[in-house]
Amino acid sequence: MSRISFGYSVSEGKVINLDQQKPAWLEKIFELEPSLHRCISCGNCAAVCTAGHFTGMKFYRICLNAFRGQTSDLKNDAKACMLCGKCQFACPRGVNIRHAIMLMTQIQKP
Amino acid sequence: MQQPTVSIIGAGPAGLNAAISLAKMEIRVNLFEKQVKPGGQLSHWHTLFPDMYDAKTLLKSTINEISHPHIKLYTTVNIRQIKRQNNQWIISSDGNQEFISDAVIITSGFNLFDATKKEEYGYGIYPQVITSLELEQMFNGRREWPFSKDIEAPKAGFVHCVGSRDTKCGNNWCSKVCCVKAVKQAIEFKKQFPKAEVSCFYMDLRMFGKGYEELYMKAQVDFNIQFIRGRLSEASPSNGNKVHVKAEDTLMNRPLKQNLDMLVLMVGMTPAIWLNQHAERIDFEKPKFKQGFINPVENYQSTIYQNTPGVFAAGTCKGPASLIDVIQDAKATAFEVFAYLKKEKQNVEILEKTT
Numbered sequence: 463m464s465r466i467s468f469g470y471s472v473s474e475g476k477v478i479n480l481d482q483q484k485p486a487w488l489e490k491i492f493e494l495e496p497s498l499h500r501c502i503s504c505g506n507c508a509a510v511c512t513a514g515h516f517t518g519m520k521f522y523r524i525c526l527n528a529f530r531g532q533t534s535d536l537k538n539d540a541k542a543c544m545l546c547g548k549c550q551f552a553c554p555r556g557v558n559i560r561h562a563i564m565l566m567t568q569i570q571k572p
Numbered sequence: 573m574q575q576p577t578v579s580i581i582g583a584g585p586a587g588l589n590a591a592i593s594l595a596k597m598e599i600r601v602n603l604f605e606k607q608v609k610p611g612g613q614l615s616h617w618h619t620l621f622p623d624m625y626d627a628k629t630l631l632k633s634t635i636n637e638i639s640h641p642h643i644k645l646y647t648t649v650n651i652r653q654i655k656r657q658n659n660q661w662i663i664s665s666d667g668n669q670e671f672i673s674d675a676v677i678i679t680s681g682f683n684l685f686d687a688t689k690k691e692e693y694g695y696g697i698y699p700q701v702i703t704s705l706e707l708e709q710m711f712n713g714r715r716e717w718p719f720s721k722d723i724e725a726p727k728a729g730f731v732h733c734v735g736s737r738d739t740k741c742g743n744n745w746c747s748k749v750c751c752v753k754a755v756k757q758a759i760e761f762k763k764q765f766p767k768a769e770v771s772c773f774y775m776d777l778r779m780f781g782k783g784y785e786e787l788y789m790k791a792q793v794d795f796n797i798q799f800i801r802g803r804l805s806e807a808s809p810s811n812g813n814k815v816h817v818k819a820e821d822t823l824m825n826r827p828l829k830q831n832l833d834m835l836v837l838m839v840g841m842t843p844a845i846w847l848n849q850h851a852e853r854i855d856f857e858k859p860k861f862k863q864g865f866i867n868p869v870e871n872y873q874s875t876i877y878q879n880t881p882g883v884f885a886a887g888t889c890k891g892p893a894s895l896i897d898v899i900q901d902a903k904a905t906a907f908e909v910f911a912y913l914k915k916e917k918q919n920v921e922i923l924e925k926t927t
Contacts, residue, residue, distance in 0.1 A: 476827060477826070477827045477828065478826050479828075480798075480828060480830035481829075481830055481831050496793060499793045499796060502792075503801075529798060530821070530828075555789075
């Protein structure tokens with residue numbers, strides 16, 4: 463006899479828990495590229511992003527995820543970038559985006 | 573005609589600066605203060621934004637300047653009413669004292685929002701929840717920290733806009749200065765506890781003044797302060813003398829939670845008095861719900877109160893303002909008063925000649 467399905471499932475919590483310790487490699491990225499801290503999520507980087515038009519990648523969202531310690535998709539998100547550098551021309555706060563992306567794509571999780 | 577006298581109601585930064593400017597222009601000043609000492613809200617502050625200037629030094633130098641032969645300071649005098657009589661104003665206090673003057677400047681300032689009204693933040697219920705004013709007192713050692721001395725890396729949260737931009741509290745206005753003040757306090761906290769983790773919960777960051785935006789950048793880059801866009805829904809008690817906070821991170825589009833050792837409420841500004849205007853007199857009353865700040869006659873002549881000749885208003889009694897703006901406003905008002913008195917004097921002289 464197969465089990466009866468009632469159509470319910472368990473969904474994962476969506477809550478961001480700021481109590482969680484940030485991984486050391488993430489702190490290292492901020493240390494190597496401190497200009498990341500300047501981001502104010504204005505979205506100018508995403509507005510000019512060609513890669514974003516096709517993949518949905520947005521640098522300011524990657525940045526926000528990093529601030530909040532949400533690291534599961536960080537490397538994959540960063541890989542969508544083709545390093546054209548338009549975002550860096552557009553960024554009003556002078557974030558060294560290409561270097562940050564390069565660092566993120568090279569993450570070696572322990 | 574004898575030398576004119578001006579009454580200034582409230583000896584905070586606005587009242588003090590207006591008095592000093594008028595005295596410099598050889599006008600006699602009666603300065604009234606309901607508290608024991610002059611200084612107003614400035615006397616509670618430790619350092620000032622955006623340059624971390626020592627508040628005590630500023631207050632001391634201002635108070636030194638009012639020991640001028642033209643300035644008479646009356647402390648613990650609460651003004652209840654002003655009355656128009658023969659081109660002059662009669663100022664009467666709670667103790668039925670009466671003073672006559674040719675012009676009046678209202679510099680009654682502001683009160684801080686009563687944080688107990690926002691019950692969801694738990695002020696007055698959880699000891700970890702404090703106001704921005706109490707934090708200043710912790711900085712200058714007049715109050716104990718709300719967490720144990722053993723904690724090397726305390727976690728602190730700052731809630732912006734408590735009692736500001738909030739129709740439910742009857743306060744629709746933005747208190748203007750809390751944004752930059754929270755940034756200043758967060759930096760100061762990080763300086764005292766370099767290992768601390770600090771989050772600011774904001775709705776908008778309104779960095780309008782000179783040096784504010786630069787301070788905000790400094791907080792992000794040099795002090796690693798986390799800015800989270802979203803208003804706190806509630807604070808509740810948690811394990812180990814902590815307070816648990818919930819908020820919506822509107823940029824992440826996800827709910828967020830955190831345990832904190834200290835939660836600072838950035839309390840906004842509320843009016844200190846309500847002017848009840850009658851034909852020939854103005855009563856000073858306690859403001860009721862939704863009664864806002866004093867309305868000047870029009871925005872472009874903001875120092876004159878309504879259409880009452882000789883009554884002026886300066887400083888935060890007209891609405892939230894930074895200390896720098898208040899000082900400039902007070903000085904500008906002093907000049908307006910001077911011009912008014914000069915014109916009045918000419919009128920009297922013309923009248924005396926013709927009769």
